Amino acid sequence: MTAQPDPQEEIGYAADRFKAFADAVVAIALTLLILPLMESVGEVASAGDGAFDWLAQHRGQLLSFVLSFVLIAMFWMIHHRLFARVERVTPALMWLLSAWLLTIVWLPVATAVAGRMDDDDAVAKALYIGSLALTALMSLVVRLYLRGHPALHRVSSAELQTGVAVDVSLVLLFGVALGLALLFPVIGYFALLVMGLSGVVQSALEKAIRRNP
DSSP, X not given: OOOOOOGGGGSSEESHHHHHHHHHHHHHHHHHTTHHHXXXXXXXXXXXXXXXXXXXXXHHHHHHHHHHHHHHHHHHHHHHHHHTTBOEEOHHHHHHHHHHHHHXXXXXXXXXXXXXXXXXXXXXXXXXXXXXXHHHHHHHHHHHHHHHOGGGBOOOXXXXXXXXXXXXXXXXXXXXXXXXXXXXXXXXGGGGGGGGGHHHHXXXXXXXXXXXX
């Protein structure tokens, strides 16, 4: 008697290799954040200045490095928690994940621009905060795809709803931060402090999603 194929095996591909690939790409993006600072150390040393001069001259780059490191790590943690129980990936999901990874790889460039340009450079603000909003948006798109394809994973409906609330809250707050940074140039990147409201916004969105599943 011929064995019947496992229906799960007929859906896409095993997710392990793609999860490992995504982790590697994020790790490389985190490493790339430090390169502009490494180059600046050599420039300051060649000019005969000391460590204090380097800290003073590149405080903007240092701040943007730390901020971007924390944010990329946050995006990876959200991704890791979701994909810990994703078992299969389809070609469509792989392309969506590749688009998410593209936004991650771009963030070191946006960070370098934000760290080197003037605080009142509107384009630099739009590139940086807009890039963060796009990363959160792609995370939301990936989660909604998984929500519509339950055969690919073992994530509960309740967890997916919570994740959707998290992603939407990030998209909204990054959008608010971008608007504040552009409308009130004096605020600059401090507009990102609105991200502290993410818990409140997430809770409100979760309640709304439960009422309208």
